[in-house]
Amino acid sequence: xxxxxxxxxxxxxxxxxxxxxxxxxxxxxxxxxxxxxxxxxxxxxxxxxxxxxxxxxxxxxxxxxxxxxxxxxxxxxxxxxxxxxxxxxxxxxxxxxxxxxxxxxxxxxxxxxxxxxxxxxxxxxxxxxxxxxxxxxxxxxxxxxxxxxxxxxxxxxxxxxxxxxxxxxxxxxxxxxxxxxxxxxxxx
Numbered sequence: 001x002x003x004x005x006x007x008x009x010x011x012x013x014x015x016x017x018x019x020x021x022x023x024x025x026x027x028x029x030x031x032x033x034x035x036x037x038x039x040x041x042x043x044x045x046x047x048x049x050x051x052x053x054x055x056x057x058x059x060x061x062x063x064x065x066x067x068x069x070x071x072x073x074x075x076x077x078x079x080x081x082x083x084x085x086x087x088x089x090x091x092x093x094x095x096x097x098x099x100x101x102x103x104x105x106x107x108x109x110x111x112x113x114x115x116x117x118x119x120x121x122x123x124x125x126x127x128x129x130x131x132x133x134x135x136x137x138x139x140x141x142x143x144x145x146x147x148x149x150x151x152x153x154x155x156x157x158x159x160x161x162x163x164x165x166x167x168x169x170x171x172x173x174x175x176x177x178x179x180x181x182x183x184x185x186x187x188x
Contacts, residue, residue, distance in 0.1 A: 039082045043153075043163050045094075045184030046075040073180050074101065086111055090125070103129040103147060119161070124150040129169060145170035153186045161186050 050070050076094025083089060092103040105127030112118065126148045151165030165182040 040080065041186055041188045042077065042079045043184050043186045044075075044077045045163065045165070045182045047073045047167070047180040047182040049073045049178050049180040076101070078103075078105075080105075080107060082109070086123075090127075098133065100132040101129055102132065103127055105147070109153075119155045121153045121155065122150070123153065125165075125167070151182070155186070159188045 048070050074094045074096040076092055078090055078092035080088045080090035086109040088107045088109060090103075090105045090107060092101075092105065094101045094103070105125045107123050107125035109121050109123045111121050113122070116122075127146070128144055129147050130144045147167055147169050149165055149167030151163065151167075153161060153163045155161040163182075163184045163186040165184075166179065167182060168179050170178075
């Protein structure tokens with residue numbers, strides 16, 4: 001109950017920040033050059049993270065054993081809209097064991113970099129993630145976390161290409177938090 005109140009307290013702030021980012025982008029004048037540059041694109045992904053569990057053995061000198069495994073963490077889809085230059089806003093929906101997640105992100109795509117082909121587009125992203133769960137009382141809003149990361153989209157085709165990303169969720173203390181490697185496909 002306490003986490004639901006805390007998470008819903010952030011909702012008005014998230015809406016305010018989202019409107020502050022979206023509304024100025026809508027006021028930009030239309031470009032006269034109607035080139036074939038797409039202003040939006042989607043992506044689908046699957047992620048895996050390395051989980052480490054520590055076990056302390058109480059013998060002198062103290063010894064720590066580490067058991068690490070790579071596990072599937074989440075899969076989902078997202079959509080990004082280019083607002084100004086390389087700045088984009090995005091929405092994402094994902095699922096992981098027992099939970100659904102929704103994210104709002106702001107990203108910057110470093111397109112047309114000197115020395116890079118137009119097919120290679122690195123990006124950096126930051127945003128917020130909210131978990132949703134289904135329990136005895138129905139659908140409930142979970143904890144809100146931040147996410148930050150970066151990656152690259154490879155436009156090997158005009159409409160399709162692979163996407164690779166590394167993203168950090170939350171503070172790293174809870175289940176589902178930590179660093180995740182995401183592999184997917186980008187499409188227009």
